Amino acid sequence: MARWCRRCATVVRVLLVACVLSVCADGQQPPPQAPPGFQPPQPAPAGPQLLHPMFQDHAVLQRDRPIRIYGETQPGAAVTVTLGTVSAQARAGADGRWRATLPAMPAGGPYSLSATANGETRTAEDVLLGDVFFCAGQSNMAFSQRQAQGAAEDARAAVDGQIRQLSISTNASLTPRRTFATSVRWVVGSPETVGSFSAAC
Numbered sequence: 001m002a003r004w005c006r007r008c009a010t011v012v013r014v015l016l017v018a019c020v021l022s023v024c025a026d027g028q029q030p031p032p033q034a035p036p037g038f039q040p041p042q043p044a045p046a047g048p049q050l051l052h053p054m055f056q057d058h059a060v061l062q063r064d065r066p067i068r069i070y071g072e073t074q075p076g077a078a079v080t081v082t083l084g085t086v087s088a089q090a091r092a093g094a095d096g097r098w099r100a101t102l103p104a105m106p107a108g109g110p111y112s113l114s115a116t117a118n119g120e121t122r123t124a125e126d127v128l129l130g131d132v133f134f135c136a137g138q139s140n141m142a143f144s145q146r147q148a149q150g151a152a153e154d155a156r157a158a159v160d161g162q163i164r165q166l167s168i169s170t171n172a173s174l175t176p177r178r179t180f181a182t183s184v185r186w187v188v189g190s191p192e193t194v195g196s197f198s199a200a201c
Contacts, residue, residue, distance in 0.1 A: 048072035048096055050079075051115050051122040053179060058186035059113070060164050063129040067102040072178075073117040083127070084111040092117070097178075105129050128162060135201035146195035158194035165189070165197050 051071045061067050061083075069081045072092070079090045081100040090100035098117075109128035114121055135141060145151055164186050171181035187193050 048074075049122075049179065050117060050120055051113075051124065053184055054166065055113055055115075055127075056124045056184075056186060058126050058128075058164055058188050059124055059166070060128045060130050060132055060186070061113075062132045063105065063107040065104050067105065068099060069102065069113070069115065070097065070099040071115060071122075072096045073098060073120070077117045079115060079117040081113075081115050083113045084109075107131075128164075130162065133201065135198060137200065140200045141198050143199045144195060145197045145199045148199040151195065155191045155194050158189050158191050161188050161190065163189035165201075167196075167198070 049071055050073050051069070055069060055071075067083065069083075069088075071079075073079060073096055075092055075094050075096050077092045077096075077098075079092060079098045079100060081088050081090065081102065083102050083105075086102055086105070088100040088102050090098045092098040100115075107128075107130050109130075110126040111129070112123055112125055113127045114123040145154065148154070166184055166186050168180055168184055169182045173181070187196065189197065
């Protein structure tokens with residue numbers, strides 16, 4: 001019994017020392033910094049978005065297929081969409097939603113994409129035409145490049161700025177959403193940002 005008590009006392013002392021060290025470390029170390037390219041989810045902008053949040057700076061649109069652009073504005077408003085030198089017109093429905101289709105274009109860019117309605121213009125710069133891959137899954141999609149084997153070497157070689165990623169945070173909903181629940185952005189691949197890219201996609 002005495003031997004068991006001595007062991008318990010040793011364990012308690014070890015735990016106390018560990019706790020003290022943890023408190024000291026918390027008091028000395030600054031909070032961890034977010035890795036480059038990481039953007040914590042922010043609430044989506046309120047109100048109608050003339051250009052859907054998917055269409056923003058550094059976006060990639062699918063090449064060689066008709067290009068569907070959409071958004072929201074005032075009901076019944078006339079909308080003009082321009083991508084490079086091509087344009088299309090649309091009219092918003094009673095719910096304010098509009099959709100325009102631009103002709104298929106080959107891979108290329110960068111282009112400016114703009115939508116104008118009711119005196120308002122929204123523009124996305126540095127838009128490319130290329131191949132778009134849609135990746136979805138569970139925890140495998142959250143496995144980032146910086147967690148993968150050989151991540152440092154791969155990051156140094158990530159110099160192709162035409163490789164980009166749009167990450168959409170998970171957010172459960174019992175009804176279909178008209179747009180994303182949180183803000184999103186296209187991230188241009190680089191040695192500084194590729195660590196936040198999905199390693200599985």
